[in-house]
Each structure stands twice: as structure tokens, then as C-alpha cells.
Amino acid sequence: MSNLIDTYKNYEIDLEKVTCLFKKDNYEIFWLGIDNETAFRCNVYLIKSGNEAIIVDPGSRAFFEVVKKRALQVVKLEEIKAIIVCHQDPDVCASMIDWLEILPNLKVITTERTNVLLPHYGKDDYEFFNINTCKKYIFKSGEELEFIEAPFLHFSGAFATYDKTSNFLFSGDIWAALDVDWELVVSDFDKHISNMNLFHIDYMASNLATRGFVNKIKDKKIEAILPQHGSIINSDYVQEALTYLKELKCGLDIIYGDISGCK
Ligand SMILES: [Fe+2]
Numbered sequence: 001m002s003n004l005i006d007t008y009k010n011y012e013i014d015l016e017k018v019t020c021l022f023k024k025d026n027y028e029i030f031w032l033g034i035d036n037e038t039a040f041r042c043n044v045y046l047i048k049s050g051n052e053a054i055i056v057d058p059g060s061r062a063f064f065e066v067v068k069k070r071a072l073q074v075v076k077l078e079e080i081k082a083i084i085v086c087h088q089d090p091d092v093c094a095s096m097i098d099w100l101e102i103l104p105n106l107k108v109i110t111t112e113r114t115n116v117l118l119p120h121y122g123k124d125d126y127e128f129f130n131i132n133t134c135k136k137y138i139f140k141s142g143e144e145l146e147f148i149e150a151p152f153l154h155f156s157g158a159f160a161t162y163d164k165t166s167n168f169l170f171s172g173d174i175w176a177a178l179d180v181d182w183e184l185v186v187s188d189f190d191k192h193i194s195n196m197n198l199f200h201i202d203y204m205a206s207n208l209a210t211r212g213f214v215n216k217i218k219d220k221k222i223e224a225i226l227p228q229h230g231s232i233i234n235s236d237y238v239q240e241a242l243t244y245l246k247e248l249k250c251g252l253d254i255i256y257g258d259i260s261g262c263k
């Protein structure tokens with residue numbers, strides 16, 4: 001058993017339970033939810049290596065109790081050692097203050113630009129793991145997470161996390177999609193493009209940024225893309241997803257496109 005994402009394609013998952021996306025020996029990845037019925041539904045993930053766990057983009061305060069309850073289905077509280085915060089938006093990480101309340105030693109893994117804003121949620125006495133200077137996190141068992149800066153997608157200090165064991169890419173808002181007929185795994189990529197457009201055209205800075213990011217990751221083996229909103233993109237559509245981002249016209253391309261030739 002390893003990559004389980006394909007098994008959830010066209011499959012109705014039990015939303016009351018945590019969903020295992022990857023399992024190899026003591027290394028597991030879970031989708032913790034959340035399952036609120038809004039277009040801006042947020043995905044929270046948990047990576048577990050033995051008795052060491054990291055929550056990826058823990059989410060808003062409104063869903064803290066739900067996410068905690070779900071996390072505790074698969075880990076003990078004290079096993080949660082860190083949270084990854086791909087940027088500072090409240091839907092990504094406002095719950096960090098609740099997590100720090102119960103786990104004061106929690107590491108906050110993020111960029112410098114994000115870290116200067118996080119204290120505005122109300123806590124600044126946490127351990128900051130700076131991905132600008134340390135590009136990887138190594139679990140005690142040796143598995144590695146690699147951090148890839150993604151400037152202006154959409155925040156200037158945004159980044160993605162590449163898990164070298166599963167080859168999953170936790171992409172934050174990149175490849176995020178808005179939809180009202182959500183499914184865990186994309187089953188129709190053409191339809192999914194419209195859902196991604198709803199997010200990307202307004203939020204992402206420009207084609208220069210999206211193309212630049214694709215260029216950064218072009219040599220990586222990517223088994224699945226796990227965004228913070230919308231469905232997971234499995235291996236069937238990873239190539240199409242890279243092409244989508246490479247060719248995307250968004251943000252400044254559209255807003256200032258008609259004055260690009262002006263002097
Ligand atoms: Fe965001």
C-alpha cells in the first residue's frame with residue numbers, strides 16, 4: 001500500500017472519518033477535511049512519520065475543534081511537532097493560536113515574509129522554522145520534505161511543500177479551485193479548469209509568476225497535487241495541471257494587459 005489517492009476517484013468518502021491518502025510502513029498522509037459545504041472549502045492535511053506529525057495549513061479558527069478531533073483519530077496530541085503555513089491568510093492558519101495554546105512547543109514552518117505577519121493573530125512566542133534559509137525538514141526517520149518558494153502565488157512569501165517519500169506536492173493556493181459540487185479527487189479535468197479559473201484569474205499575480213514556478217518544479221516527479229482549496233489532482237492530470245499553470249493568463253496579465261504597450 002502506498003499512494004491511495006487513485007482509489008478515491010469517483011468514490012464518495014466517509015466525511016466523518018479521516019481519509020488516508022498515502023501509507024508506506026510508518027509513513028502516512030491524511031486528509032483531515034474540512035467538509036463544510038462552501039465554495040471556499042479548505043483542505044487540511046497531516047503528514048505522519050512514526051510518532052512525529054506535521055499539519056499542513058491547519059485552517060481557520062472556526063474549524064479548529066473539528067480539525068483537532070480528526071487529527072487525534074490518527075495521532076496523539078504530543079506527536080504533533082509542527083505546522084506548515086504556506087502563507088498568512090486566515091483560512092490557511094488563523095487556528096495557529098489555538099494549536100499553540102495546547103502545544104506551546106509547536107514549530108511554525110514558513111517564510112520570513114509570512115512570519116512577520118503571523119503575530120497579528122495574537123501569539124509571537126513560537127519557534128519559527130525559516131524555509132528561506134532551511135529548504136528542507138527531515139523527520140527523525142529520515143524522510144524529507146522540501147520547501148519550494150512560490151513568490152506572488154498569490155502572496156509574495158508563499159511556498160509549496162514537496163514530500164520526497166510520496167512525491168506529493170502540497171501546493172497551498174496554487175491549483176486551488178472553487179466549486180459547489182466538490183469531490184476529493186478530480187475526475188474531470190476540463191470541468192476542473194473552470195473551477196481553478198474562478199480562483200486563479202483573480203488571485204494569482206501573473207503568467208510570469210505561474211510559469212516561473214512551473215519551471216522550478218519541472219524536473220520533480222509529482223504523483224499528486226494537494227491544494228488548500230478544491231479537489232486533489234491525481235497522477236492522471238498532473239501534466240495537464242502543469243500545462244494549465246504554464247499557460248495561465250491571470251492577475252496583472254488581465255488587469256493591466258491592455259496598457260502593456262504604453263510608454
Ligand atoms: Fe490565500
Ligand SMILES: [Fe+2]
Pocket residue numbers: 089091092172173176228229
Ligand atoms: Fe487559501
